[in-house]
Amino acid sequence: MARAWSLKSRPQGMPTMDNFELVELGTRDLKDGEIRVANSWLSVDPYMRGRMNDVKSYTPPFELGAPMQGGAIGKVIESRSDTYKEGEMVQHFAGWRDEAVLPADQAQSLPQLDVDPQAYLGQLGMPGMTAYFGLLEVAGAKEGDTVFVSAAAGAVGSTVVQIAKAKGCRVIGSAGGAEKCAWVESLGADAVIDYKSGTPVVKALGEVARTGIDVYFDNVGGEHLDAALAHGNQGARFAICGMIDVYNSGKATELRYLARLIGMRMRVQGFIVSDYMDRAAEFYRDMGGWLKDGKLKRNETVFDGLDAMPDAFLGLFTGGNTGKMLVRV
Ligand code: NDP
Numbered sequence: 001m002a003r004a005w006s007l008k009s010r011p012q013g014m015p016t017m018d019n020f021e022l023v024e025l026g027t028r029d030l031k032d033g034e035i036r037v038a039n040s041w042l043s044v045d046p047y048m049r050g051r052m053n054d055v056k057s058y059t060p061p062f063e064l065g066a067p068m069q070g071g072a073i074g075k076v077i078e079s080r081s082d083t084y085k086e087g088e089m090v091q092h093f094a095g096w097r098d099e100a101v102l103p104a105d106q107a108q109s110l111p112q113l114d115v116d117p118q119a120y121l122g123q124l125g126m127p128g129m130t131a132y133f134g135l136l137e138v139a140g141a142k143e144g145d146t147v148f149v150s151a152a153a154g155a156v157g158s159t160v161v162q163i164a165k166a167k168g169c170r171v172i173g174s175a176g177g178a179e180k181c182a183w184v185e186s187l188g189a190d191a192v193i194d195y196k197s198g199t200p201v202v203k204a205l206g207e208v209a210r211t212g213i214d215v216y217f218d219n220v221g222g223e224h225l226d227a228a229l230a231h232g233n234q235g236a237r238f239a240i241c242g243m244i245d246v247y248n249s250g251k252a253t254e255l256r257y258l259a260r261l262i263g264m265r266m267r268v269q270g271f272i273v274s275d276y277m278d279r280a281a282e283f284y285r286d287m288g289g290w291l292k293d294g295k296l297k298r299n300e301t302v303f304d305g306l307d308a309m310p311d312a313f314l315g316l317f318t319g320g321n322t323g324k325m326l327v328r329v
Helices: 047-051 117-121 126-138 155-166 178-186 201-208 222-231 273-292 306-315
Strands: 003-007 020-024 034-043 072-079 089-092 099-103 107-109 146-149 170-175 191-194 213-218 232-240 267-270 300-304 324-328
Touching (some): 020 306, 089 117, 117 324, 126 155, 126 213, 126 232, 126 273, 146 155, 155 213, 170 178, 170 201, 178 191, 191 201, 201 222, 213 222, 300 306, 306 324
Parallel strands (some): 146 170, 146 213, 170 191, 213 232, 232 267
Antiparallel strands (some): 034 072, 034 099, 034 324, 089 107
């Protein structure tokens, strides 16, 4: 019998297992135009924490007691649609469950790049697109820029590092712990900050960015954002992608260097990746080229089994992943 995770109660602060419930979905016959998909890979992403709150946002809150949603990849095992045949691999948004029944027009075929299917949930999917458009469009990163990126060992951050290098930028990454920092360096970063080493980020960044930074790709907020403000050059551009430091705490960020925005004519812009979905072809063209040229590396942290889904999700907030966090069903 198909099973799904539902949100039992809304978390206050860091979610706990008590907020989640694994429920049986039952089985029903397909209607015309529907497909049944056996999910093989499920995505957990930091933005899902926002959907657990009952607040108005760019995406609606998860409904209490209903199966949660998220990125998923699986095989069509039954079809009443002309679009997909049994055996085809598709991606869709009915994640957090082992089997999904959905209208065929809510699924997409996998792009034809030479990668494992789960890569389309990470570097070759939504997180990769976030890195690509955030860095190149929102921040307008160009050759010669010094780019600083936080959560640089994560799905988005590790892709930012590599795209920035492919574009001829100098790259400084920040990550938690020596092992992650070594991996970020192996991706081509020119300097890496271990923000858990005890040195304040503002000091550590000053030491490796002697001539300042031109671009900041923010995945974290808080102390990282403040450090970037402290070292932003004239006309620096900030792509505000995420602020994982405050997703659970909701704490106010003290920005001691905010006023530098004025004199340094810096630009700070938030964005949501879905704004760029109609330009996905550009992303696949460039990423496909860099893949062929051996310029892209990726890593995955994999939890096994649907039961492990909440643990994988919670691991995002304690640095449990290097590269993309995934669940293999
Ligand atoms: P990651 O793969 O980067 O996973 C999260 C990582 O964040 C952890 O591994 C951890 O790495 C780091 N982290 C967690 N808590 C903290 C903290 N308090 N301070 C510093 N680092 C922390 O996730 P994604 O790549 O999927 O997402 C990265 C960011 O991008 C998130 O903020 C997310 O919300 C945002 N995002 C935004 C999108 C948009 O459209 N705007 C779309 C997709 C993602 P470490 O061990 O180094 O601490």
